[in-house]
Amino acid sequence: MWAMYKGICDYFGVATTWGMYSSELISHDIPTSLKAGQTVQAHITMRNHGVLWNSDRQFRLGAVGESDPLSAATRVQVASEVAPGNSVTFTLTLTAPSRPGTYVTDWQMVRDGYTWFGDVVRQFVVVEAVDSVPPEIAFVTVTPNMAAPGDSLLVEVDATDDRSLASVTVEGLPMSHVSDRIWSRTISAAAGLGEHPLAVTATDTSGNTTPASGAYTVASILWASSQSLNQDDIIALLAGQYLFSTWGRVTSVTVDGFALQGASGETVQVRAPGHTFGQGHFVAARGRWDGNATPPALICQPQHVRRLD
Numbered sequence: 001m002w003a004m005y006k007g008i009c010d011y012f013g014v015a016t017t018w019g020m021y022s023s024e025l026i027s028h029d030i031p032t033s034l035k036a037g038q039t040v041q042a043h044i045t046m047r048n049h050g051v052l053w054n055s056d057r058q059f060r061l062g063a064v065g066e067s068d069p070l071s072a073a074t075r076v077q078v079a080s081e082v083a084p085g086n087s088v089t090f091t092l093t094l095t096a097p098s099r100p101g102t103y104v105t106d107w108q109m110v111r112d113g114y115t116w117f118g119d120v121v122r123q124f125v126v127v128e129a130v131d132s133v134p135p136e137i138a139f140v141t142v143t144p145n146m147a148a149p150g151d152s153l154l155v156e157v158d159a160t161d162d163r164s165l166a167s168v169t170v171e172g173l174p175m176s177h178v179s180d181r182i183w184s185r186t187i188s189a190a191a192g193l194g195e196h197p198l199a200v201t202a203t204d205t206s207g208n209t210t211p212a213s214g215a216y217t218v219a220s221i222l223w224a225s226s227q228s229l230n231q232d233d234i235i236a237l238l239a240g241q242y243l244f245s246t247w248g249r250v251t252s253v254t255v256d257g258f259a260l261q262g263a264s265g266e267t268v269q270v271r272a273p274g275h276t277f278g279q280g281h282f283v284a285a286r287g288r289w290d291g292n293a294t295p296p297a298l299i300c301q302p303q304h305v306r307r308l309d
């Protein structure tokens with residue numbers, strides 16, 4: 001067919017567009033980056049614009065320069081005859097070297113013993129070092145760390161990786177990446193009383209994982225007057241095991257909290273950042289008693305302080 005085409009062109013006095021040995025690159029999927037040691041299959045599709053290609057006549061895809069950093073094999077056979085005008089797809093097995101860097105893989109058609117010819121496939125491949133360093137988790141916090149059944153708990157995790165983190169989970173649930181190092185998720189406190197561990201896992205983009213754990217305690221709620229909160233020794237003993245609820249009138253207000261005056265006239269400090277109460281409001285508050293604070297205070301989440309009047 002090629003001979004006929006050449007003859008026609010000679011007759012009409014025009015040059016042939018394609019020579020006897022001609023191949024046109026149609027497509028390839030050689031990756032631009034690989035991990036060190038990674039093996040992939042890549043494909044190169046060439047169209048034959050010259051004479052018939054077959055393996056008997058030594059037509060092959062060849063590694064330019066007779067060597068290739070990603071392939072020990074320097075020839076890929078033509079599987080079946082490729083008639084002029086047809087295309088053929090070669091499958092290459094490429095393996096990234098163990099040393100990171102940028103490598104060039106290039107391939108061209110060759111008729112061994114005769115000539116190299118046609119389009120050259122030249123691809124730069126960035127080989128990245130394998131990431132074997134797992135993420136680091138600096139801390140896991142649960143706020144509040146003592147709660148009633150069903151309360152909302154904010155879990156926050158400080159996680160970093162030498163490359164990049166893919167995910168952080170708590171009890172298998174995905175967390176949100178909220179800032180540079182912090183991942184968070186709101187969960188509901190379990191129904192059962194006592195301590196509940198939380199399993200946290202950070203995973204980097206190479207699949208390395210680091211476990212960590214947090215915990216919170218589910219406690220019963222005891223009602224206590226402002227007088228008993230401030231004075232009873234028994235409160236100090238129970239502070240680590242129970243939540244306390246109290247009530248009274250707001251007598252003084254600060255940015256972070258307020259004082260509550262109970263029926264006895266005693267006041268108790270309530271810490272509730274974000275509260276919106278003013279002097280004279282009648283309020284119920286529940287939280288964790290911190291007898292070591294100065295002054296001792298009931299530590300509350302904003303959603304656990306509410307007006308009663």
Ligand SMILES: [Ca+2]
Nearest residue numbers: 131133162204
């Ligand atoms: Ca890593």
